[in-house]
Structure formats: structure tokens, C-alpha cells
Amino acid sequence: xxxxxxxxxxxxxxAFPALNNLSFTLEEGNVVGLLGENxxxxxxxxxxxxxxxxxxxxxxxxxxxxxxxxSKATVSFxxxxxxxxxxxxxxxxxxxxxxxxxxxxxxxxxDMLQFFMLEPEMKLSQxxxxxxxxxxxxxxxxRDAKVFLLDEPISGVDPAxxxxxxxxxxxxxxxxxxxxxxxxxxxxxEPVLDRVLMMRYGQVLLEGxxxxxxxxxxxxxxxxxxxxxxxxxx
Amino acid sequence: MEFNSSAPxxxxxxxxxxxxxxxxxxxxxxKMPGVRELGVELGVNPNTMQRALAELDRxxxxxxxxxxxxxxxxxxxxxxxxRESVAADSADDYIHRARGLGxxxxxxxKLLTNRWHHTEGD
Numbered sequence: 001x002x003x004x005x006x007x008x009x010x011x012x013x014x015a016f017p018a019l020n021n022l023s024f025t026l027e028e029g030n031v032v033g034l035l036g037e038n039x040x041x042x043x044x045x046x047x048x049x050x051x052x053x054x055x056x057x058x059x060x061x062x063x064x065x066x067x068x069x070x071s072k073a074t075v076s077f078x079x080x081x082x083x084x085x086x087x088x089x090x091x092x093x094x095x096x097x098x099x100x101x102x103x104x105x106x107x108x109x110x111d112m113l114q115f116f117m118l119e120p121e122m123k124l125s126q127x128x129x130x131x132x133x134x135x136x137x138x139x140x141x142x143r144d145a146k147v148f149l150l151d152e153p154i155s156g157v158d159p160a161x162x163x164x165x166x167x168x169x170x171x172x173x174x175x176x177x178x179x180x181x182x183x184x185x186x187x188x189x190e191p192v193l194d195r196v197l198m199m200r201y202g203q204v205l206l207e208g209x210x211x212x213x214x215x216x217x218x219x220x221x222x223x224x225x226x227x228x229x230x231x232x233x234x
Numbered sequence: 235m236e237f238n239s240s241a242p243x244x245x246x247x248x249x250x251x252x253x254x255x256x257x258x259x260x261x262x263x264x265k266m267p268g269v270r271e272l273g274v275e276l277g278v279n280p281n282t283m284q285r286a287l288a289e290l291d292r293x294x295x296x297x298x299x300x301x302x303x304x305x306x307x308x309x310x311x312x313x314x315x316x317r318e319s320v321a322a323d324s325a326d327d328y329i330h331r332a333r334g335l336g337x338x339x340x341x342x343x344k345l346l347t348n349r350w351h352h353t354e355g356d
Contacts, residue, residue, distance in 0.1 A: 031279050163277065171274045191235075191243055191278045211242035211282065220239035 002061075003028040003147055003178035004049060009058035011044055011202075018044040019056070020202035026195075028146070029175055033189055033210075034182040035225055036199035042182040043080060045199070046149045049180070050077035063146040073102065078140035080151040080182075082132065084124055090135050091120035097139050108172070109142035115168055130161035137165055141172050148179045154188060166192050187222040196221055200232050235276045243278060247286035249320070250276070255295060255306055256317040263308040266296065 004026040011019040018041045026032055034042050047053040048060060051067035065071040084093050090113065098104045113120060116134040124132060137153055150169075154162040162185070169179065170192050183189050190210060198206045205228050206213075210221060217224050237246050254260045267275070273283040287304060290296040295316055298304045307313065332342040 029281070031281075167274050167277055170277065170279065171270070173270075173280060175280075191237060191276075191282070194279055194281050211244050211285075214240070214242045218240045220237075223239055 001028045001176075002026070003030075003063060004180075005059075005061045006049075007059040009045075009048065009056060009060055011041075011048060011053065011056040017202050019048070022058070022202065022204060024197060024204055024207060026178055026180065026197075028178050030194040031169075031173065031179045031181065031192055033186070033193040033196045033221070034180055034199065035184070035186055035196055035221070036182075037184060037229075040199045041202040042199060043151055044202075046077070046151050046180070046182060049147075050075060050149050052077070052079075074145050075147045075149065076101075076140050076143040076145040078136060078148075078150045078153060080155070082136070084132075084136065086123075086125040088124055089120065090118060090122050090124070093124070093135065093139060094120070094142075097142070101143050103144040105142050105144050108144075109138055112138040112142055112168060112172065115171065116164065130157040133157050134161065134165060134168075137168065141169060144174075146177055148177065150179065150181045152182055152184075154183060154185060159188070162188050186225055187220065190221045193221075198225055198228055200229065205229075205232050235278075244282050244285040244289070247276065247278065247283060248289050251286060251290055252295070252316055252320050255313060256320055260306050262306055262310050262313055264306050265302060266304045266306060268303060 002025050006025070007023050009019050009022040010017055022045070034045065036042050044053065048056050049062050049067060051069075051072050054067065060067055062071050063074045094104075094106065094109050097109075098106060110120075116131075116138060118131060118135055118138070122131075124135070127135060133153065133156060137150070140150065141148065154165055157165065166189065169181075173179065181189060181193075193210050195209050196207065196213070197204055206224070213221065213224060219227070235250060237243055251260075260266055269280050269283050269287060273280040276283070287296065287298075291298050291304070294307060294309075294312055296304050296306055328346070329342065332345075337345070
């Protein structure tokens with residue numbers, strides 16, 4: 001089943017097109033890597049899909065809805081900036097998530113906290129960057145959502161924490177949900193992906209399943225990405 | 235698990251599972267971990283893991299069973315066959331290098347025999 005369908009999506013900031021006539025579809029049951037350098041439009045695209053940016057041209061459908069209140073009820077978005085109050089304890093954040101989202105699954109959340117070795121009583125201000133990222137991932141991934149949009153979930157953390165975070169994501173996958181992960185750390189994330197969507201200048205440069213692309217080109221996604229970036233520069 | 239950059243990941247997972255079977259880490263007739271469990275352990279997507287396991291099923295090395303889960307074949311002859319095919323890649327590698335160095339088959343075999351005893355107990 002199609003989980004995301006984007007047709008001729010354009011989003012301009014002033015005269016600058018952050019997304020330039022973008023079209024693609026994503027199926028449920030997949031983990032998709034949204035890859036590209038800073039400024040290529042990854043975050044803007046995720047914000048449109050999440051229903052945070054509502055003014056755009058083109059047609060977007062996610063989990064069967066145009067981005068809006070109905071889609072937000074079943075799309076879990078993890079922004080790339082911190083959205084939690086420093087003074088709060090982890091348990092308080094979970095309470096809020098439970099109030100905001102009917103699909104928040106507290107049992108799943110507690111299980112993920114354990115996996116991350118975090119305590120509910122911990123205050124966010126006491127957490128390291130990696131621990132805080134883990135707490136945010138645990139919140140976002142503990143909704144029984146149809147689509148998960150994770151913006152740069154592993155960028156600011158050390159390799160060991162990255163590994164744990166990616167394992168946690170794999171561990172929590174539901175067969176009929178779609179997970180979209182944006183990142184520029186391609187080699188770290190490649191093994192957990194089904195598909196990649198490589199972006200530049202607000203457009204899709206290349207997309208496909210990781211193993212088909214590996215088979216076809218004999219290259220890892222990291223190497224392929226560098227190559228694609230080179231020819232797209234000319 | 236570290237993956238090399240050229241081959242598809244699912245094929246590298248087939249190799250890893252094959253290694254576990256021929257070394258007895260997963261003994262003949264034993265029940266194997268589930269797709270998700272393996273995916274988490276190896277840090278890969280469950281669809282990719284499933285594709286690798288389906289390939290092992292297809293070649294008769296493992297048997298999927300709806301009630302008890304997937305298990306390793308009890309056919310030890312099949313496992314011996316698998317061991318040979320896993321080892322064949324390394325053998326090809328050695329042959330290729332030995333040839334490149336201008337060795338004859340007899341010389342390469344002799345060297346192999348010598349080293350075999352030399353490395354015993356390693």
C-alpha cells in the first residue's frame with residue numbers, strides 16, 4: 001500500500017525553491033533513507049509531510065490524507081531540533097505525549113527506555129546529547145503510527161549511540177508502517193534501509209532499493225551518493 | 235556486523251548465516267533466532283534479513299516451519315556441501331594469488347599442507 005504520495009511538490013522560501021517539482025511515492029513496510037547534503041530540502045520535505053508546513057504547491061498524501069490534523073494523528077514526526085523543556089523529567093514528557101497522541105503506546109515507550117538504559121525520573125537537563133536524542137526517539141517511535149518521519153536522528157551522537165538508536169528503530173518496526181529517516185551519515189544507516197531517496201537542490205537525484213542499487217553499481221550507498229553528486233554538479 | 239561496500243547486503247547476510255551453520259554455532263536441526271531478533275543483532279532491516287533467510291530456505295539449508303519457527307536442516311551432508319561452497323571462495327582466492335606468484339599446483343598444494351600443520355592449534 002502506498003503510504004506517501006508526492007506529485008509536483010514545490011515549496012519556495014521567497015524566490016528560493018527548497019523543493020523543486022518533486023514527485024515520488026513510498027510504500028508501507030519500508031525503511032527509507034532520505035539522503036542529501038545540508039540545504040538540499042530534506043527537512044523542508046519532512047515538514048511538509050508532517051503537516052508542519054502547510055503552504056506549498058503540488059499534491060501530497062500521507063497515510064491516506066492530505067497533511068493536516070487527520071494525518072498528524074497517525075504520522076509521528078521527530079524534528080531535528082529539541083522540542084522538550086529542559087526542566088522536565090522523561091516521565092513527564094511521556095505523559096504529555098500520551099495527552100497529545102491517542103496512539104501513544106506507554107508500554108512500548110517503557111520498553112524502549114529500558115533498551116536505551118534511561119530512567120523515567122531523569123531530568124532532560126541531566127542528559128547527555130546522546131541520551132537526550134534517545135529519549136526523543138523513544139517518544140517518537142512509541143506511537144502506534146502508520147508513518148514515522150525522523151529528521152536527522154543520529155547526527156549529533158557518537159557512533160556507539162548511533163548503533164543503539166538504529167537497533168532500537170529496527171526492533172520497533174511494524175510490518176505495515178513506513179519509516180523515513182533523513183541523514184547525511186549514509187554509511188551508518190545503510191544496513192537498516194530498504195530504499196534510498198537521494199536529493200539535491202530540492203529534487204530527487206536517484207531512488208531505489210539499497211540492494212538493487214548495490215547489485216547494479218557494485219557500490220555502497222555512500223560511494224554511489226558521492227558519484228551521483230559529482231555528475232549532478234555538471 | 236560490518237558490510238563490504240560492493241555486494242548486496244542480503245548476500246552478505248546469507249554468508250554470515252552460512253558461516254554460523256557450518257561452524258556449528260547453529261547446529262544441525264537446531265531452532266534459529268527469528269527474523270526480527272537477527273535483524274536487531276546484526277543491525278539490519280528485517281526485510282533484508284528475511285530475504286537472506288528465504289534464500290537459505292530455498293537452497294534447503296534451513297527449513298521454515300509455521301509452528302516451531304525456522305530451523306537448520308538435519309541433513310549433515312547438505313551442511314558439508316555448504317561448508318565446501320563457503321570454503322571454495324577462500325580456496326579460489328588462494329589459487330588466484332598462488333597463480334599470480336607463478337606457483338604450480340603441486341607447489342601450491344605442498345605449501346597448503348605445510349601451513350596446515352604449521353597453523354594447527356591456532
